[in-house]
Amino acid sequence: MASTIHPFEGGTGCPEPSDLLEITVDQDGGTAIVTARGEIDLYTAPMLSSALQEALAGSTELIVVDLSEVTFMASSGLAALLTGLDEAKRHRCELRLAGGGRAVQRPLQAAGLGGHFEHYPTATEAVRQRSRGRLSLMITARTAPSPDRR
Numbered sequence: 001m002a003s004t005i006h007p008f009e010g011g012t013g014c015p016e017p018s019d020l021l022e023i024t025v026d027q028d029g030g031t032a033i034v035t036a037r038g039e040i041d042l043y044t045a046p047m048l049s050s051a052l053q054e055a056l057a058g059s060t061e062l063i064v065v066d067l068s069e070v071t072f073m074a075s076s077g078l079a080a081l082l083t084g085l086d087e088a089k090r091h092r093c094e095l096r097l098a099g100g101g102r103a104v105q106r107p108l109q110a111a112g113l114g115g116h117f118e119h120y121p122t123a124t125e126a127v128r129q130r131s132r133g134r135l136s137l138m139i140t141a142r143t144a145p146s147p148d149r150r
Contacts, residue, residue: 017044023051030061033123037069040077048077052084052095060093066123068099073107085116098123 021044022037032055040048055063065081067073081097088095096118097104108114120126 017047020044021047023047025051025054027055027058027060030059031064031127032056032058032060032062033064033066033127035066035069035123039072040070040080041072041074042076045074045076045080048080049083052080052087056087056091056093060091062127063088063093063095064098064120064123064126065095066098067104068101068122070100070104073100073104075107075111078107078111078113082113082116094118096120096126096129098126 020039020041024035026033026035034048034051034055036048036051038044052063052065063084065084070077085095098120099122100119105114108117118126118129120129
């Protein structure tokens with residue numbers, strides 16, 4: 001008689017978090033791209049949190065979290081992103097989201113968190129906008145009148 005092992009039943013057959021979610025952190029200069037593939041839930045959200053901490057450990061100015069291959073996002077994943085955003089702000093670092101279909105957009109919108117993050121269609125676009133934003137900031141800073149010139 002064949003036996004069936006049900007995940008999470010009696011502790012047997014329970015997948016490892018790394019079987020459900022794969023995360024990579026690629027750093028280039030002041031930019032880190034954190035790419036998530038799979039499910040982000042209570043079981044795997046600590047992996048996302050660790051990856052965001054790893055990205056902040058360097059002299060990072062921008063973190064892009066690429067969610068284009070995320071198939072499920074639970075509230076614990078949203079909490080990990082919010083904590084990462086708060087930590088990034090403390091380190092004077094930008095955190096942007098990229099990609100992510102319905103599995104990511106729906107929980108963000110349902111929780112009312114869509115406006116908390118800058119969200120871009122792709123990681124490439126999120127990085128590209130960084131340089132445009134810096135140029136705009138430089139132009140604004142140079143053209144703003146100084147208080148002494150009034």
